[in-house]
Amino acid sequence: MNISSFCLVNSEFLNLSIKLFFWKQVKELKVAFGTLSGRSSKFCTDACLRRYLEARNWNVDKAKKMIEETLKWRATYKPEEIHWVSERSFANKLLLCEYGESMRSKISIYHFGSALLLL
Numbered sequence: 001m002n003i004s005s006f007c008l009v010n011s012e013f014l015n016l017s018i019k020l021f022f023w024k025q026v027k028e029l030k031v032a033f034g035t036l037s038g039r040s041s042k043f044c045t046d047a048c049l050r051r052y053l054e055a056r057n058w059n060v061d062k063a064k065k066m067i068e069e070t071l072k073w074r075a076t077y078k079p080e081e082i083h084w085v086s087e088r089s090f091a092n093k094l095l096l097c098e099y100g101e102s103m104r105s106k107i108s109i110y111h112f113g114s115a116l117l118l119l
Contacts, residue, residue, distance in 0.1 A: 025058050025060060
């Protein structure tokens with residue numbers, strides 16, 4: 001076995017070890033949450049849990065706390081219920097989106113060249 005094939009085998013083993021570590025962390029986070037239901041189960045996919053773990057440097061406790069805060073926010077503000085009911089454009093610079101039960105809540109999107117500003 002020459003040095004290049006040895007390095008290739010070792011790098012493949014390292015990649016497999018890293019993937020196994022990521023999978024174990026996601027599994028540990030799932031166990032920490034237990035059974036999720038409703039909107040929480042749709043939001044907390046494996047990919048989502050992995051993103052939160054990466055954001056918290058693979059610390060399960062910190063990722064769990066961050067997800068719990070996100071789930072509280074999502075329960076309060078219900079972002080998945082926002083949909084375009086009416087849209088008004090002013091000189092291609094401003095879009096208004098009305099949402100919610102009363103249709104009194106609005107999202108304003110300002111377009112300046114290639115930049116977007118959401119209000």
